[in-house]
Amino acid sequence: MRCLYCHGRADVEMNLLTLFAVPRSLCGECEIKIREWRRGKRCGRCHRLMDDREAECRDCLFISSRFRPVGKIMCMLDYNEEVKMLMHRYKFVRDVALAEVLSYFITFRQTEYDHVVPIPVSEQRFQRRGFNQVTEVLDRAGVVHSDMLETEKIKHQSELSKLERMNSSNPFTFNRAYEDVRLQGTRILVVDDIYTTGITVHHAAEVLLHHETEVVDVLTFSKA
Numbered sequence: 001m002r003c004l005y006c007h008g009r010a011d012v013e014m015n016l017l018t019l020f021a022v023p024r025s026l027c028g029e030c031e032i033k034i035r036e037w038r039r040g041k042r043c044g045r046c047h048r049l050m051d052d053r054e055a056e057c058r059d060c061l062f063i064s065s066r067f068r069p070v071g072k073i074m075c076m077l078d079y080n081e082e083v084k085m086l087m088h089r090y091k092f093v094r095d096v097a098l099a100e101v102l103s104y105f106i107t108f109r110q111t112e113y114d115h116v117v118p119i120p121v122s123e124q125r126f127q128r129r130g131f132n133q134v135t136e137v138l139d140r141a142g143v144v145h146s147d148m149l150e151t152e153k154i155k156h157q158s159e160l161s162k163l164e165r166m167n168s169s170n171p172f173t174f175n176r177a178y179e180d181v182r183l184q185g186t187r188i189l190v191v192d193d194i195y196t197t198g199i200t201v202h203h204a205a206e207v208l209l210h211h212e213t214e215v216v217d218v219l220t221f222s223k224a
C-alpha cells in the first residue's frame with residue numbers, strides 16, 4: 001500500500017483487526033506532519049494565529065459587524081507548510097487523489113446535521129479544475145451532501161484584495177432545486193476547503209440563515 005501523499009510505503013501490520021479495516025491512504029509520518037498545528041496564540045472562535053498584542057481577533061470582529069452569527073467554526077487542519085503544499089497539489093496541480101488524504105481527517109458526525117452543504121465552485125472553475133475540491137472530499141468520506149448553494153462567477157479569493165473581498169456582494173444564491181425542502185429549524189453544516197477571513201462561509205451561511213434554519217455551523221479543511 002502506497003501513501004498517496006509521499007508515495008512511500010504505508011505499511012500496515014496485518015492482523016485480524018486490520019485485515020478488514022479500510023486501507024490507509026496515508027503513512028504515519030505524513031499524517032503527523034499534516035496534523036501538526038503551529039504554536040502560538042489562537043482565536044478561540046476561528047482558530048486564527050493571532051499577534052501577541054491582539055486582544056480580540058480582528059477577523060472575527062469584522063465578521064460579527066457585518067454578518068449574522070454562525071454556530072461553531074471547526075477546522076480539521078492548520079495551514080502549516082505541509083498542508084499548504086497538500087492544498088496546492090490538490091487544487092492547482094489537480095492531484096485529485098489527495099481528496100482521499102483530506103477525507104481521512106473528517107471527523108464530524110453526519111447525524112448531527114440535517115444537511116451538509118458544500119461551498120460551490122463556478123462553472124468556469126469546475127471546467128478548469130475538473131472537480132469541486134469540497135464535494136470530492138465529502139464523497140470519499142461517504143458524507144451525503146445537499147448542494148443547496150450555487151455561484152455564477154466567483155473570482156478566485158487570491159485574485160482579490162482584502163478590501164475587495166470584504167466589499168464584494170454575496171456570490172451565492174439558493175439552488176432552486178431545493179426550493180421545496182423545508183429548512184426551518186434544521187441544523188446545517190457548511191463545508192469549505194480553506195477558512196481565510198471567513199467572508200466566503202459567512203456569505204454562504206447568510207443565504208441559508210435566510211430560511212430560518214436553527215443553526216449553521218462551519219467546517220473547513222484548513223485554517224489559513
Ligand SMILES: [Zn+2]
Nearest residue numbers: 003006027030
Ligand atoms: Zn507518506
Ligand SMILES: [Zn+2]
Nearest residue numbers: 043046057060
Ligand atoms: Zn477569529
